[in-house]
Amino acid sequence: MKIHIVKIGGHLINDQKILNDVLKNFCKLQGYKVLIHGGGRKADFILNKMGISKNIVQGRRITDKETLDIVVMTYAGIINKNIVAILQSNHCNALGLCGADGNSIQSYLRNNININYGYVGDINKQSINTHFIKFLLNQKIIPVFCSITHNGIGDLLNTNADTIASYIAISLAKEKNNEINLHFCFEKQGVLRDLHNPKSYFQRINFHSFQEMKKNHTIKNGMIPKLENAFFALKNGVSQVSIGLPNHYLNDMNNNTILCL
């Protein structure tokens, strides 16, 4: 079966009108599908309003217990349930999930000898409960994942949403006869050559050109881990990975950046 794995993040989450449009387009996507969402800026807004200051150690943000609680409330609470309610109003039978629900994504505490990141969970190929996700898809239920996982001993952990999308795609690609399309959606039309020119997106990037562009700094900052997740997925059986505006690629795949090995 063909399955679309769609990750939405960035400004697509922050603006309710844009989010409504994105979700309407997601509903039009034919066949099996899974949605993964990031948290946008809402958690920062609430942390700020509650007077909880950012805990930064060696330039890295630490998820302490107080911050985790707000992140869980925001991602698994208001953002996830708002998305599910909108999808339901568009006759799309969505089910909101964090990794603890149905034991769908089990993570482990990030192990870094230099920095204790706090309640941050990393995942691997064994983390995804493929059986449960397939069981939902076979019932025409659309899983909507937020980026909260659990460690199996009672703790909720904050996990990168792009990484969750990649591993869900990889785990479903392991099954015979599955064709997995992974879409990383954000507010730009694709990976841009020039950040100041929204039309300057690459139509295709292969793994070799990605390595070159990292070296010469054409691609930098947050786009590097996103593309690393994307190539990791392609190397592990995912059929196609695209990056760009969701409205466009649902109608026309050529209007985004397509990644290939």
Add this chain to the structure above:
Amino acid sequence: MKIHIVKIGGHLINDQKILNDVLKNFCKLQGYKVLIHGGGRKADFILNKMGISKNIVQGRRITDKETLDIVVMTYAGIINKNIVAILQSNHCNALGLCGADGNSIQSYLRNNININYGYVGDINKQSINTHFIKFLLNQKIIPVFCSITHNGIGDLLNTNADTIASYIAISLAKEKNNEINLHFCFEKQGVLRDLHNPKSYFQRINFHSFQEMKKNHTIKNGMIPKLENAFFALKNGVSQVSIGLPNHYLNDMNNNTILCL
């Protein structure tokens, strides 16, 4: 099949140690089961910390949009996911849900000509997606409901948790061969004759004695709607309703108040 519908609320939610004990006991309960939880005091704490004042009209609390967002974050976010993660750590395959998830509980905006309650949803016998709940139970998945529902046109609504528990029990009792036990759990051993004496609980209350005790004010305040929900469930096919401490009745039903028609 025999199904336990367990509602937990009040102080059982506020204290993490007590909650852990309650959930351990819930896991020991044999057979099919559904958990419904209230919100405890956490939402008030966060509203207060965020400087959102209570909106009171004619002595009634109004759920405006700002309050709703915090209630959704608290009930469907941190409380629901914390409960699910603890249940999973006890090898109980829980799945956290609000009414929008899988379209499990559809409500309608409270219709009151005198007061506009805001984002408050009422439910009726048609509101519960029995098919979906049975589908989860048949897969040995334990549904964990918070008291947030949706109206099908994109809005999340705040709904009374006792009422949700009653209607879930009633909807499952409609099926042939189902025996439904409904448990309202809180921090007291049962319905008390004397609020200052925790051992003064009634062993049995029938519908006639409930009417008498309402008249002579032996039963008052928040206990009245709870018992009304309980008797409504009994009149609509639920086999047994008990009220009391969860630790006790899981071991010994006689240590709580049992309601009968």
